[in-house]
Amino acid sequence: MAAITRLAKPSSSISYLRRCLSTSISSETNPLFSSRKDPKDRNVQWVFLGCPGVGKGTYASRLCSLLGVPHIATGDLVREELASSGPLSQQLSEIVNQGKLVSDQIIINLLSKRLEAGEAKGESGFILDGFPRTINQAEILEGVTDIDLVVNLKLQEDVLLEKCLGRRICSECGKNFNLASINVKGENGNPGISMAPLLPPAHCTVKLITRSDDTEAVVKERLRVYSEKSQPVEEFYRSRGKLLEFDLPGGIPQSWPKLLEALNLDDYEEKQSAAA
Numbered sequence: 001m002a003a004i005t006r007l008a009k010p011s012s013s014i015s016y017l018r019r020c021l022s023t024s025i026s027s028e029t030n031p032l033f034s035s036r037k038d039p040k041d042r043n044v045q046w047v048f049l050g051c052p053g054v055g056k057g058t059y060a061s062r063l064c065s066l067l068g069v070p071h072i073a074t075g076d077l078v079r080e081e082l083a084s085s086g087p088l089s090q091q092l093s094e095i096v097n098q099g100k101l102v103s104d105q106i107i108i109n110l111l112s113k114r115l116e117a118g119e120a121k122g123e124s125g126f127i128l129d130g131f132p133r134t135i136n137q138a139e140i141l142e143g144v145t146d147i148d149l150v151v152n153l154k155l156q157e158d159v160l161l162e163k164c165l166g167r168r169i170c171s172e173c174g175k176n177f178n179l180a181s182i183n184v185k186g187e188n189g190n191p192g193i194s195m196a197p198l199l200p201p202a203h204c205t206v207k208l209i210t211r212s213d214d215t216e217a218v219v220k221e222r223l224r225v226y227s228e229k230s231q232p233v234e235e236f237y238r239s240r241g242k243l244l245e246f247d248l249p250g251g252i253p254q255s256w257p258k259l260l261e262a263l264n265l266d267d268y269e270e271k272q273s274a275a276a
């Protein structure tokens with residue numbers, strides 16, 4: 001019931017977009033629409049949810065390499081648009097640097113363009129990272145395609161902040177690293193958690209940059225916005241029986257095998273490496 005009472009009425013611009021996606025844009029030109037296929041005839045269509053800093057990008061991109069599907073992160077699409085200095089970039093930079101969400105309309109446009117480009121290259125399936133982030137976005141997605149599974153990654157809030165502040169990107173190769181060394185002792189029945197830093201190789205060390213929205217004040221605002229706007233999306237999928245909750249037990253060496261196990265992919269990884 002909670003999920004139903006929380007559903008916001010779609011705004012008129014979103015209803016318009018939804019009408020576009022479902023009627024006036026034909027299945028040949030709308031990749032979201034055309035992806036409503038029998039799951040046996042296509043690759044996985046998964047969504048990764050989770051607070052800023054939880055590691056959605058890290059685990060989603062590893063799974064994408066394993067499953068041979070594209071990793072589509074709406075945060076990356078926003079940053080590409082920002083870097084392009086196009087007409088939207090000034091407006092986007094203000095929103096992102098305040099830790100707010102970009103409008104559903106802009107995000108759906110960016111995502112539709114990305115899916116269209118992928119479809120033209122023959123992509124099938126996807127893992128979406130950072131989308132949907134509002135109930136409106138989840139409803140639109142539900143209206144145009146079938147999501148098979150939603151993975152909800154979880155970590156305690158003080159660790160999330162430290163991880164965002166430790167995040168670094170190599171400005172040349174684009175790889176992500178993390179300088180934070182997490183060591184939280186277990187207390188009051190809660191398990192402790194340790195995460196080793198993910199350090200860059202020497203050639204990247206001199207080229208590291210920090211995302212402009214990874215400052216303490218902006219991360220705190222993003223966490224607040226997540227609990228206000230995106231946590232209801234968890235309930236949206238939970239009530240549809242699609243949500244897999246995954247508490248990260250530690251860094252990548254501890255979490256990756258456990259995640260594969262939770263997804264019934266542990267054998268899959270072995271078979272893939274044997275075939276390689």
Ligand SMILES: Nc1ncnc2c1ncn2[C@@H]1O[C@H](COP(=O)(O)OP(=O)(O)O)[C@@H](O)[C@H]1O
Nearest residue numbers: 052053074075078096100101102107130131133
């Ligand atoms: N689905 C979305 N809806 C609205 N805004 C988004 C969405 N995805 C990304 N953004 C914008 O891009 C920023 C960066 O996104 P992302 O890299 O996913 O960050 P995070 O580390 O907070 O998960 C967000 O703070 C938000 O301003």
